[in-house]
Every structure is written in structure tokens, then in C-alpha cells.
Amino acid sequence: MPILKDYFSAFAYILFPDNCLACGGVIEQGEKHICTVCRVSFPRTNFHLDKENMLAQKFWGRVKVEHAFAYLFFRKQSNVQSMLHYLKYKNAPEIGQIIGSWYGQELLDNDFYKNFDVIVPVPLHPKKFKSRGYNQSAYFGRGISEVWKIPQLEQGLQKVAHTESQTKKSREERYQNIKTGFTVPNPKEIEGKNVLVVDDVVTTGATLEACISLLLENGAKTVSVAAIAVTQS
Template sequence: MDILKRGINMLFFPKHCCACGRALLKKENHICLPCISSLPYTNTHLEKDNAVERIFWGRLKLEQAFSMLYFQKKGKVQNLMHELKYNGKKELGIVLGDLYGSHLLNHSEFKHIDLIIPVPIHSKKKLLRGYNQSDFIAQGLSERLKIPTTPTSVEKRIHTESQTNKNRFERWENVDSTFKVIEKESIMNKHILLVDDVLTTGSTLEACGKEILNLSGTKLSIATIAVGI
């Protein structure tokens, strides 16, 4: 009976690719295989002093910084980010994290990462949205890379306005001093991979990263699913 019900649901309520909208095949999960192969990958994990790292030069001491995809307005990557953040497709974050983890798996630098931390959102926003999309990205990365993750080590203590229509200086003012490390002993003397969905000016990651680097012996790397450069 369950098999029949699933078959009827697939026939009349097919799942669609979050990138292109095409109906998914049985073994496809949130993203169709043609989209997975044709997404605009940056390959920044293969480049030293890459364009993502240069965003933070003079602002944040990083071991490395990468992004998986180029963000393109009205393109497949924007569709993915919209579905992840605003349409309740939180499992898509796990899929994207796992996909990125498969790219990074053989990268030697990741053997030195001790802990993955998702950039937190304020409790009010989390209550409204129902989840923090970066938690699920971190989960996907963690499962693929076999590196532990914790969504509770850092908190966002001030509810800030949306960053969408702000310039770089306004974005920095909007997030400065809004993050606080609450599990210091779990972070001290460790190499942290800070994870977020989209990198634009880097203000949010910079503010959160500085709090982590204030702790004794910490090292910091950054990974995001998309970057707007």
C-alpha cells in the first residue's frame, strides 16, 4: 500500500529540481543530475590566494577561504539559495553541503580542520524561518568530511536588519559586535571551518570570524556554497 501511495504521489505531485524546476527522477535528490554537472563551480579550493580569500585580505586572518558556486542573479544558483532560505527546503542544505564536501574531500588542507561551525542567525529569525540554513550546510559537510560540527558554539545576540540592500560599510555596521562565542573551551586551540550560504561583502563572516579568532590558539577557514563576485 505504501509503495502504491508513493507511486501516486510521484505521478500527481512530482518533486522538482530546486535549480531548474524539472521533475526529478527516482534517484535524484533536490537537484537533478544535469544541473549538478552544469552548475557554475568556482574551483577556488584548487587555487592559492583565490578570489574568495582576497575578499578578506586586510580584514581577517584566514588559513583558507573557498566558495563552491558563483552566484548569478536569475540563475540556477539563486534558485537554489531561494529554495533553501525561503521555501523551507532545509534538506537542500544537507545536499549542497555533501556535494561541496565531495569536492573538498581530497584537499589536503581539510585534514587539519578540527570543527565546523555554521554562521548563526538570531533566535527571532530562526523562530520565524523555522531553521538556520547554514546548520544544514554544515551538517552535509560534516557527514562527508567526517569532521564534527556544532551549531551552538557561537550565537548571534543582536537581531539585525536584512543585509540585502546595504552597501559594504552599512553591512559591516549592521553586524559589528553582534556575535558571541558561548562554548569557548570547545573552540580554543582548534582550526575552525566557518560555514555560510552566500558570500557577498563578507561582513557577516568577518564579524563572526573575529570573535572566534579572539580565543587562544584558534585558526580560521571559511567555506560558503556561493559567492557573488
């Protein structure tokens, strides 16, 4: 029976092949959502090899960050943008978990997992969560969590309010505006812990800055960040 099941599975794949959610090409049987060609050719940052990388520099002089990582560079009209569009808007949260497991393994191979006790995803506002049905950053964190065997606190941070428009606000005003929208519901969960905050895409870093500051104020020993992608300035 298992052989017959494999036969029908292969036949179904021939009739209805899956497409890569990054490049749109047909993926090989056994691949999941992203083809091997895209996975190999994605523009990696290798930020874990450079503590003074461009993401870390976004926080210099503003908030203390132990480590700052991003797996990929984000460029418009790229395969990375296409993949993230499916992750955020096309009901494909499993992409986040796959990327998290890939990046988690890469960082595991470099022993970075030893620096962290818990993972905390950047939260969505409840209304946005209800509309989307999932938090894409949490799925990214799940992938890392499974590889590292450390817990993820999916409610470690909560977004409690819609923030005001950022238009015409200074960087400091934007930061304060964002910070007031988050809360740490149970500080004891992160007290004295080395926390890794995970996000999908980092642009200015203002949201992460607010999250880092809030976690430190609520007793985290250290805070680091890891994102799927970072925009190049």
C-alpha cells in the first residue's frame, strides 16, 4: 500500500505541480513552497558574522542590542519580496516557519542559540491578527524555536493600540508613538532572560527599537533581534 500511495502522489504531482512562491517556477517533488534555486540564490546578509552590521547600527546610541541579525536583504521586485508577499497577504504562514528553520539551523551551526533563553515575536494588533488569521513573525519564530529547542512566548509582547499616523513626525516622536502601543503582559516571563525578538522585515527599525526598550524596562537581561529580511538603505 505505501508503494501505491507514493505512485498516486507522484502522478498527482505531475498533473498538478506546485509553484515556487518566490520565483513562480515549478518546484520539484519533495520541496516545500520555495524551490532550491531560490533558496540558494537568496541574497543573504551574513550579519551574524559581523557584530557591527548595518542592522545593528540602526540601534547605536538609541537602545542596547546584544545581537542584530537578518537572514536576507529585501529589494523591491525581487524573489524575496514575492515570497514575503505570500507570507503576509496570501495566507501562507508556513513560509515563515520554513525560513525560520533554515535561519535557525544556520545560526545553530555558529552556536548563536546558546545566547538566548526565549524568543518573542513582534505582535500584531488584535484587529489585524483577526483579519489575517496569524502573526507572520510568530511563524518565523516557531521555525527558529523548533531548531534551537528553546521556547517562544507568542504573547510575550502585545500590541494594545493602533498607533497614530507617522507622517510629519520626527524619529523620536515616531519611536514614542510606537512604544505606547505595546505592552509586556507578564514581565516575570522575560525577567532575567536573554530575549530574541523576531520580526519579518526591518526598514527603519523604529518598531523593534520600541520593543527592545520595553523588554529591557520590564526586566530582560539582554535583548537581541532577528528578522527575515532588512531593507538596504
